[in-house]
Amino acid sequence: MNALVQEVIPPSQFTGANAAVLVGVQSGMLIAGAVVGFLYNTAGIAGILAIDGATYFVSAYCLYKVRRGYVSPRESQKYPREYSEATEATAEALETGENPEVAEAGLSLAVYADMKEGFAYLKRQPLVLALGVTHAIMMAGSGKRKRRPRCAGKRHSSGGATGLGFLEAGWATGAIVGGLIGQPVAASRCALPLYVAACAGLAVGHMATPFVAFLVGAVMMQILFGFFRALVESWRNLVDDIVPRHFMGRTQSAMAILTTVVQLFMSFALGWVAQGAKFDRGVCAAGRALHVTTVSAIRAALALAISCAGGAFLSARPPWKSREVCRVTARCRRLV
Amino acid sequence: MPFLGGVLIDRLDRRYLGVLLDIVRGFFVLAAAYIAWRGHLQLWHLYAMTLITGIGSAMYWPR
Numbered sequence: 001m002n003a004l005v006q007e008v009i010p011p012s013q014f015t016g017a018n019a020a021v022l023v024g025v026q027s028g029m030l031i032a033g034a035v036v037g038f039l040y041n042t043a044g045i046a047g048i049l050a051i052d053g054a055t056y057f058v059s060a061y062c063l064y065k066v067r068r069g070y071v072s073p074r075e076s077q078k079y080p081r082e083y084s085e086a087t088e089a090t091a092e093a094l095e096t097g098e099n100p101e102v103a104e105a106g107l108s109l110a111v112y113a114d115m116k117e118g119f120a121y122l123k124r125q126p127l128v129l130a131l132g133v134t135h136a137i138m139m140a141g142s143g144k145r146k147r148r149p150r151c152a153g154k155r156h157s158s159g160g161a162t163g164l165g166f167l168e169a170g171w172a173t174g175a176i177v178g179g180l181i182g183q184p185v186a187a188s189r190c191a192l193p194l195y196v197a198a199c200a201g202l203a204v205g206h207m208a209t210p211f212v213a214f215l216v217g218a219v220m221m222q223i224l225f226g227f228f229r230a231l232v233e234s235w236r237n238l239v240d241d242i243v244p245r246h247f248m249g250r251t252q253s254a255m256a257i258l259t260t261v262v263q264l265f266m267s268f269a270l271g272w273v274a275q276g277a278k279f280d281r282g283v284c285a286a287g288r289a290l291h292v293t294t295v296s297a298i299r300a301a302l303a304l305a306i307s308c309a310g311g312a313f314l315s316a317r318p319p320w321k322s323r324e325v326c327r328v329t330a331r332c333r334r335l336v
Numbered sequence: 337m338p339f340l341g342g343v344l345i346d347r348l349d350r351r352y353l354g355v356l357l358d359i360v361r362g363f364f365v366l367a368a369a370y371i372a373w374r375g376h377l378q379l380w381h382l383y384a385m386t387l388i389t390g391i392g393s394a395m396y397w398p399r
Contacts, residue, residue, distance in 0.1 A: 001354065001396055001397055003345050003350055004345075004350040004351060004354060007350055008351075044372070045372050045377065046369050046370075046372035046373035046377075047369075049365055049366070049368050049369035049372055050366065050369040050373075052365050052369075053362045053363075053364075053365035053366035053368075053369055054362070054366075055362075056358045056359070056361045056362030056365060057358065057359070057362045059354075059358045060354075060355045060358035060359050060362065063351055063354045063355045063358065064351070064355050066351055114346065114347075246346065247346070248345070248346070249344070249345035249346030249347075250346055252345075253340075
Protein backbone atom coordinates (compact mmCIF):
# COMPACT_ATOMS: atom_id res chain seq x y z
CA MET A 1 0.00 0.00 0.00
CA ASN A 2 2.85 2.37 0.86
CA ALA A 3 4.47 1.63 -2.49
CA LEU A 4 1.16 2.32 -4.25
CA VAL A 5 0.90 5.70 -2.50
CA GLN A 6 4.38 6.51 -3.75
CA GLU A 7 3.36 5.42 -7.25
CA VAL A 8 0.10 7.32 -7.70
CA ILE A 9 0.80 10.47 -5.66
CA PRO A 10 3.13 13.26 -6.80
CA PRO A 11 6.19 13.67 -4.54
CA SER A 12 4.98 17.08 -3.34
CA GLN A 13 1.90 15.40 -1.82
CA PHE A 14 3.56 12.42 -0.11
CA THR A 15 3.15 13.89 3.36
CA GLY A 16 -0.52 14.67 2.93
CA ALA A 17 -1.19 11.26 1.40
CA ASN A 18 0.63 9.36 4.14
CA ALA A 19 -1.15 11.46 6.77
CA ALA A 20 -4.51 10.76 5.12
CA VAL A 21 -3.82 7.01 5.10
CA LEU A 22 -2.78 7.10 8.76
CA VAL A 23 -5.79 9.19 9.83
CA GLY A 24 -8.14 7.00 7.78
CA VAL A 25 -6.85 3.78 9.33
CA GLN A 26 -6.89 5.16 12.88
CA SER A 27 -10.35 6.73 12.46
CA GLY A 28 -11.72 3.44 11.17
CA MET A 29 -10.22 1.56 14.10
CA LEU A 30 -11.56 4.15 16.55
CA ILE A 31 -15.10 4.00 15.14
CA ALA A 32 -15.06 0.21 14.80
CA GLY A 33 -13.71 -0.21 18.33
CA ALA A 34 -16.49 1.99 19.67
CA VAL A 35 -19.37 0.14 18.01
CA VAL A 36 -18.11 -3.45 17.84
CA GLY A 37 -19.48 -4.32 21.28
CA PHE A 38 -23.00 -3.13 20.43
CA LEU A 39 -22.89 -4.87 17.04
CA TYR A 40 -21.77 -8.12 18.60
CA ASN A 41 -24.76 -8.03 20.96
CA THR A 42 -27.21 -7.54 18.11
CA ALA A 43 -25.65 -9.26 15.07
CA GLY A 44 -23.39 -11.85 16.72
CA ILE A 45 -20.10 -13.14 15.39
CA ALA A 46 -21.62 -13.87 11.96
CA GLY A 47 -22.69 -10.24 11.59
CA ILE A 48 -19.29 -8.94 12.68
CA LEU A 49 -17.50 -11.24 10.21
CA ALA A 50 -19.93 -10.27 7.43
CA ILE A 51 -19.21 -6.57 7.96
CA ASP A 52 -15.48 -7.29 8.10
CA GLY A 53 -15.66 -9.29 4.87
CA ALA A 54 -17.71 -6.59 3.14
CA THR A 55 -15.09 -3.95 3.98
CA TYR A 56 -12.52 -5.90 1.95
CA PHE A 57 -14.73 -5.71 -1.12
CA VAL A 58 -15.31 -1.97 -0.60
CA SER A 59 -11.53 -1.58 -0.35
CA ALA A 60 -11.05 -3.63 -3.54
CA TYR A 61 -13.57 -1.44 -5.40
CA CYS A 62 -11.88 1.77 -4.20
CA LEU A 63 -8.46 0.44 -5.24
CA TYR A 64 -9.87 -0.52 -8.64
CA LYS A 65 -11.09 3.05 -9.10
CA VAL A 66 -7.73 4.57 -8.12
CA ARG A 67 -6.23 6.56 -10.95
CA ARG A 68 -3.29 5.18 -12.82
CA GLY A 69 0.13 5.92 -11.42
CA TYR A 70 2.64 8.28 -12.90
CA VAL A 71 5.04 5.41 -13.33
CA SER A 72 3.57 2.13 -14.42
CA PRO A 73 5.15 -0.80 -12.58
CA ARG A 74 5.81 -2.39 -15.94
CA GLU A 75 8.23 0.43 -16.67
CA SER A 76 10.41 -0.96 -13.93
CA GLN A 77 11.48 -3.56 -16.48
CA LYS A 78 13.29 -0.79 -18.33
CA TYR A 79 15.68 -0.39 -15.47
CA PRO A 80 18.76 -2.60 -15.60
CA ARG A 81 18.79 -5.35 -13.03
CA GLU A 82 21.94 -5.89 -11.09
CA TYR A 83 21.56 -9.67 -11.02
CA SER A 84 19.86 -10.17 -14.36
CA GLU A 85 21.28 -13.52 -15.43
CA ALA A 86 18.95 -15.64 -13.32
CA THR A 87 15.99 -13.49 -14.30
CA GLU A 88 16.75 -13.75 -18.00
CA ALA A 89 17.30 -17.50 -17.87
CA THR A 90 14.05 -17.93 -15.96
CA ALA A 91 12.12 -15.75 -18.39
CA GLU A 92 13.46 -17.79 -21.31
CA ALA A 93 12.61 -21.09 -19.61
CA LEU A 94 9.12 -19.83 -18.77
CA GLU A 95 8.49 -18.67 -22.32
CA THR A 96 9.72 -21.81 -24.06
CA GLY A 97 8.49 -24.25 -21.43
CA GLU A 98 11.36 -26.56 -22.34
CA ASN A 99 13.14 -26.55 -19.01
CA PRO A 100 10.60 -26.53 -16.19
CA GLU A 101 13.37 -27.30 -13.66
CA VAL A 102 15.25 -24.21 -14.75
CA ALA A 103 12.07 -22.14 -14.57
CA GLU A 104 11.24 -23.40 -11.08
CA ALA A 105 14.76 -22.97 -9.77
CA GLY A 106 15.08 -19.66 -11.58
CA LEU A 107 11.96 -18.26 -9.98
CA SER A 108 13.35 -19.02 -6.53
CA LEU A 109 16.67 -17.54 -7.60
CA ALA A 110 14.96 -14.45 -8.99
CA VAL A 111 13.11 -13.84 -5.72
CA TYR A 112 16.36 -14.36 -3.82
CA ALA A 113 18.15 -12.06 -6.26
CA ASP A 114 15.51 -9.37 -5.72
CA MET A 115 15.95 -9.60 -1.96
CA LYS A 116 19.72 -9.42 -2.46
CA GLU A 117 19.24 -6.32 -4.57
CA GLY A 118 17.22 -4.75 -1.76
CA PHE A 119 20.04 -5.34 0.73
CA ALA A 120 22.63 -4.14 -1.78
CA TYR A 121 20.61 -0.96 -2.21
CA LEU A 122 20.39 -0.45 1.56
CA LYS A 123 24.17 -0.83 1.80
CA ARG A 124 24.62 1.88 -0.81
CA GLN A 125 22.14 4.20 0.94
CA PRO A 126 23.30 4.67 4.55
CA LEU A 127 20.57 7.20 5.27
CA VAL A 128 17.84 4.78 4.24
CA LEU A 129 19.62 2.04 6.20
CA ALA A 130 19.77 4.28 9.29
CA LEU A 131 16.06 5.06 8.94
CA GLY A 132 15.31 1.35 8.44
CA VAL A 133 17.28 0.32 11.54
CA THR A 134 15.56 3.07 13.54
CA HIS A 135 12.16 1.93 12.33
CA ALA A 136 12.98 -1.71 13.10
CA ILE A 137 13.92 -0.95 16.71
CA MET A 138 10.99 1.44 17.12
CA MET A 139 8.54 -1.18 15.83
CA ALA A 140 10.06 -3.77 18.15
CA GLY A 141 9.85 -1.43 21.14
CA SER A 142 6.43 0.10 20.57
CA GLY A 143 4.86 -2.06 17.87
CA LYS A 144 3.11 -4.34 20.32
CA ARG A 145 0.75 -1.55 21.24
CA LYS A 146 -2.34 -3.75 21.39
CA ARG A 147 -0.70 -5.89 24.03
CA ARG A 148 0.38 -2.91 26.08
CA PRO A 149 -3.06 -1.30 26.60
CA ARG A 150 -4.40 -4.73 27.60
CA CYS A 151 -1.64 -5.10 30.18
CA ALA A 152 -2.23 -1.54 31.28
CA GLY A 153 -5.97 -2.22 31.34
CA LYS A 154 -5.39 -5.12 33.74
CA ARG A 155 -3.17 -2.89 35.79
CA HIS A 156 -5.88 -0.22 35.97
CA SER A 157 -8.43 -2.88 36.78
CA SER A 158 -10.75 -0.37 38.43
CA GLY A 159 -11.56 0.88 34.94
CA GLY A 160 -12.50 -2.60 33.67
CA ALA A 161 -13.50 -3.01 30.04
CA THR A 162 -14.49 0.64 29.89
CA GLY A 163 -11.02 1.61 31.03
CA LEU A 164 -9.48 -0.53 28.30
CA GLY A 165 -11.79 1.18 25.80
CA PHE A 166 -10.61 4.59 27.05
CA LEU A 167 -6.98 3.50 26.64
CA GLU A 168 -7.58 2.32 23.05
CA ALA A 169 -9.58 5.45 22.24
CA GLY A 170 -6.81 7.59 23.72
CA TRP A 171 -4.17 5.98 21.48
CA ALA A 172 -6.33 6.36 18.38
CA THR A 173 -7.19 9.97 19.21
CA GLY A 174 -3.52 10.82 19.66
CA ALA A 175 -2.67 9.12 16.37
CA ILE A 176 -5.39 11.02 14.49
CA VAL A 177 -4.33 14.37 15.97
CA GLY A 178 -0.71 13.51 15.19
CA GLY A 179 -1.63 12.67 11.62
CA LEU A 180 -3.65 15.86 11.13
CA ILE A 181 -1.35 18.32 12.88
CA GLY A 182 2.04 16.66 13.07
CA GLN A 183 2.38 15.42 9.51
CA PRO A 184 2.04 18.87 7.88
CA VAL A 185 4.70 20.12 10.29
CA ALA A 186 6.87 17.18 9.28
CA ALA A 187 6.46 18.24 5.68
CA SER A 188 8.44 21.37 6.43
CA ARG A 189 12.20 21.39 6.72
CA CYS A 190 12.21 20.15 10.30
CA ALA A 191 11.17 16.59 9.44
CA LEU A 192 14.22 14.83 10.84
CA PRO A 193 14.47 16.85 14.09
CA LEU A 194 10.74 16.21 14.61
CA TYR A 195 11.35 12.52 13.96
CA VAL A 196 14.10 12.45 16.58
CA ALA A 197 11.86 14.35 19.04
CA ALA A 198 9.01 11.87 18.48
CA CYS A 199 11.35 8.92 19.14
CA ALA A 200 12.61 10.62 22.29
CA GLY A 201 9.02 11.31 23.39
CA LEU A 202 8.12 7.64 22.98
CA ALA A 203 11.22 6.57 24.91
CA VAL A 204 10.62 8.94 27.83
CA GLY A 205 6.91 8.10 27.87
CA HIS A 206 7.60 4.38 28.13
CA MET A 207 10.05 4.94 30.96
CA ALA A 208 7.45 7.05 32.79
CA THR A 209 4.52 4.66 32.26
CA PRO A 210 5.16 2.46 35.34
CA PHE A 211 4.86 5.50 37.56
CA VAL A 212 1.39 6.43 36.24
CA ALA A 213 -0.95 4.54 38.52
CA PHE A 214 -4.31 6.18 37.72
CA LEU A 215 -6.52 5.66 34.68
CA VAL A 216 -6.76 9.27 33.52
CA GLY A 217 -2.99 9.53 33.53
CA ALA A 218 -2.68 6.26 31.60
CA VAL A 219 -5.15 7.52 28.98
CA MET A 220 -3.16 10.75 28.65
CA MET A 221 -0.02 8.68 28.17
CA GLN A 222 -1.76 6.66 25.43
CA ILE A 223 -2.80 9.89 23.69
CA LEU A 224 0.83 11.01 23.74
CA PHE A 225 2.03 7.61 22.50
CA GLY A 226 -0.46 7.74 19.62
CA PHE A 227 0.57 11.30 18.79
CA PHE A 228 4.29 10.52 18.75
CA ARG A 229 3.72 7.28 16.86
CA ALA A 230 1.92 9.26 14.13
CA LEU A 231 4.84 11.69 13.97
CA VAL A 232 7.30 8.81 13.68
CA GLU A 233 5.42 7.72 10.58
CA SER A 234 6.90 10.78 8.87
CA TRP A 235 9.91 8.54 8.17
CA ARG A 236 7.86 7.16 5.29
CA ASN A 237 7.93 10.58 3.61
CA LEU A 238 11.72 10.57 3.79
CA VAL A 239 11.95 7.05 2.42
CA ASP A 240 9.38 7.79 -0.31
CA ASP A 241 11.47 10.77 -1.38
CA ILE A 242 14.79 8.96 -1.43
CA VAL A 243 14.01 5.46 -2.72
CA PRO A 244 13.20 5.22 -6.45
CA ARG A 245 9.71 3.96 -7.22
CA HIS A 246 10.87 0.88 -9.07
CA PHE A 247 13.04 -0.10 -6.08
CA MET A 248 10.54 0.48 -3.28
CA GLY A 249 9.32 -3.12 -3.06
CA ARG A 250 12.78 -4.65 -2.74
CA THR A 251 13.79 -2.00 -0.20
CA GLN A 252 10.66 -2.76 1.81
CA SER A 253 11.51 -6.47 1.67
CA ALA A 254 14.98 -5.83 3.06
CA MET A 255 13.52 -3.60 5.78
CA ALA A 256 10.87 -6.22 6.57
CA ILE A 257 13.57 -8.84 7.14
CA LEU A 258 15.46 -6.44 9.38
CA THR A 259 12.32 -5.46 11.30
CA THR A 260 11.17 -9.07 11.75
CA VAL A 261 14.52 -10.20 13.15
CA VAL A 262 14.63 -7.32 15.65
CA GLN A 263 10.94 -7.76 16.53
CA LEU A 264 11.38 -11.48 17.20
CA PHE A 265 14.31 -10.82 19.50
CA MET A 266 12.51 -7.97 21.28
CA SER A 267 9.23 -9.86 21.61
CA PHE A 268 10.89 -12.79 23.35
CA ALA A 269 13.02 -10.51 25.50
CA LEU A 270 10.16 -8.21 26.55
CA GLY A 271 7.78 -11.14 27.06
CA TRP A 272 10.35 -12.87 29.26
CA VAL A 273 10.95 -9.72 31.30
CA ALA A 274 7.24 -8.89 31.63
CA GLN A 275 6.28 -12.49 32.54
CA GLY A 276 9.22 -13.35 34.76
CA ALA A 277 9.60 -10.03 36.48
CA LYS A 278 6.88 -7.43 36.28
CA PHE A 279 4.87 -5.69 33.60
CA ASP A 280 6.38 -2.40 34.75
CA ARG A 281 9.89 -3.67 34.06
CA GLY A 282 8.78 -4.89 30.62
CA VAL A 283 7.54 -1.42 29.77
CA CYS A 284 10.77 0.08 31.10
CA ALA A 285 12.72 -2.33 28.90
CA ALA A 286 10.66 -1.18 25.92
CA GLY A 287 11.48 2.38 26.90
CA ARG A 288 15.19 1.54 26.92
CA ALA A 289 14.85 -0.02 23.48
CA LEU A 290 13.19 3.17 22.32
CA HIS A 291 16.14 5.14 23.71
CA VAL A 292 18.25 3.11 21.29
CA THR A 293 15.75 4.15 18.60
CA THR A 294 16.27 7.77 19.51
CA VAL A 295 20.03 7.40 19.30
CA SER A 296 19.65 5.68 15.94
CA ALA A 297 17.35 8.45 14.70
CA ILE A 298 19.79 11.11 15.91
CA ARG A 299 22.52 9.23 14.05
CA ALA A 300 20.46 9.40 10.85
CA ALA A 301 19.68 13.08 11.37
CA LEU A 302 23.32 13.91 12.12
CA ALA A 303 24.49 12.01 9.08
CA LEU A 304 22.20 14.11 6.92
CA ALA A 305 22.94 17.37 8.73
CA ILE A 306 26.71 16.95 8.51
CA SER A 307 26.50 16.05 4.86
CA CYS A 308 24.34 19.05 4.14
CA ALA A 309 26.42 21.47 6.20
CA GLY A 310 26.77 23.60 3.10
CA GLY A 311 23.38 25.09 3.89
CA ALA A 312 20.90 22.79 2.23
CA PHE A 313 19.73 21.54 5.62
CA LEU A 314 18.72 25.03 6.63
CA SER A 315 17.32 26.01 3.28
CA ALA A 316 13.62 26.20 2.50
CA ARG A 317 13.75 23.00 0.47
CA PRO A 318 13.62 19.77 2.44
CA PRO A 319 17.21 18.53 2.55
CA TRP A 320 16.51 15.06 1.22
CA LYS A 321 15.19 16.64 -1.97
CA SER A 322 18.28 18.75 -2.58
CA ARG A 323 21.25 17.88 -4.73
CA GLU A 324 23.20 17.40 -1.56
CA VAL A 325 21.48 14.06 -1.14
CA CYS A 326 23.83 12.68 -3.76
CA ARG A 327 26.77 13.61 -1.60
CA VAL A 328 24.97 12.34 1.50
CA THR A 329 25.32 8.77 0.38
CA ALA A 330 29.05 9.02 -0.20
CA ARG A 331 29.78 10.92 3.00
CA CYS A 332 27.40 8.97 5.18
CA ARG A 333 28.91 5.71 4.01
CA ARG A 334 32.24 6.79 5.42
CA LEU A 335 30.62 8.36 8.48
CA VAL A 336 28.24 5.55 9.42
CA MET B 337 5.26 -12.82 3.70
CA PRO B 338 6.39 -9.17 3.73
CA PHE B 339 9.67 -10.42 2.23
CA LEU B 340 7.89 -11.89 -0.78
CA GLY B 341 5.33 -9.10 -0.84
CA GLY B 342 8.02 -6.50 -1.38
CA VAL B 343 9.48 -8.50 -4.26
CA LEU B 344 6.04 -9.04 -5.80
CA ILE B 345 5.06 -5.38 -5.79
CA ASP B 346 8.15 -4.55 -7.84
CA ARG B 347 7.14 -7.18 -10.42
CA LEU B 348 3.35 -6.91 -10.57
CA ASP B 349 0.82 -4.12 -10.95
CA ARG B 350 0.52 -2.79 -7.40
CA ARG B 351 -3.08 -1.72 -7.81
CA TYR B 352 -4.32 -5.06 -9.10
CA LEU B 353 -2.27 -6.94 -6.51
CA GLY B 354 -4.06 -4.93 -3.82
CA VAL B 355 -7.45 -5.66 -5.39
CA LEU B 356 -6.62 -9.38 -5.56
CA LEU B 357 -5.49 -9.47 -1.93
CA ASP B 358 -8.69 -7.69 -0.85
CA ILE B 359 -10.94 -10.06 -2.79
CA VAL B 360 -9.21 -13.20 -1.48
CA ARG B 361 -9.32 -11.98 2.12
CA GLY B 362 -12.91 -10.80 1.77
CA PHE B 363 -13.96 -14.16 0.33
CA PHE B 364 -12.50 -16.13 3.23
CA VAL B 365 -13.92 -13.79 5.88
CA LEU B 366 -17.39 -13.96 4.29
CA ALA B 367 -17.05 -17.75 4.13
CA ALA B 368 -16.33 -17.77 7.87
CA ALA B 369 -19.34 -15.47 8.38
CA TYR B 370 -21.56 -17.89 6.43
CA ILE B 371 -20.30 -20.85 8.48
CA ALA B 372 -20.98 -18.89 11.66
CA TRP B 373 -24.46 -17.94 10.43
CA ARG B 374 -25.20 -21.63 9.83
CA GLY B 375 -24.04 -22.33 13.37
CA HIS B 376 -21.13 -24.60 12.42
CA LEU B 377 -18.25 -22.30 13.25
CA GLN B 378 -15.34 -24.06 14.94
CA LEU B 379 -12.10 -22.74 16.29
CA TRP B 380 -10.00 -24.07 13.43
CA HIS B 381 -12.18 -22.11 10.96
CA LEU B 382 -11.16 -18.92 12.74
CA TYR B 383 -7.51 -20.01 12.81
CA ALA B 384 -7.55 -20.67 9.06
CA MET B 385 -9.30 -17.37 8.34
CA THR B 386 -6.85 -15.47 10.53
CA LEU B 387 -3.88 -17.19 8.83
CA ILE B 388 -5.11 -16.22 5.36
CA THR B 389 -6.06 -12.65 6.26
CA GLY B 390 -2.76 -12.33 8.14
CA ILE B 391 -0.77 -13.41 5.07
CA GLY B 392 -2.74 -10.94 2.95
CA SER B 393 -2.28 -8.12 5.43
CA ALA B 394 1.46 -8.74 5.66
CA MET B 395 1.69 -8.24 1.90
CA TYR B 396 -0.77 -5.34 1.92
CA TRP B 397 0.96 -3.39 4.69
CA PRO B 398 4.60 -4.46 4.68
CA ARG B 399 6.45 -3.14 7.75
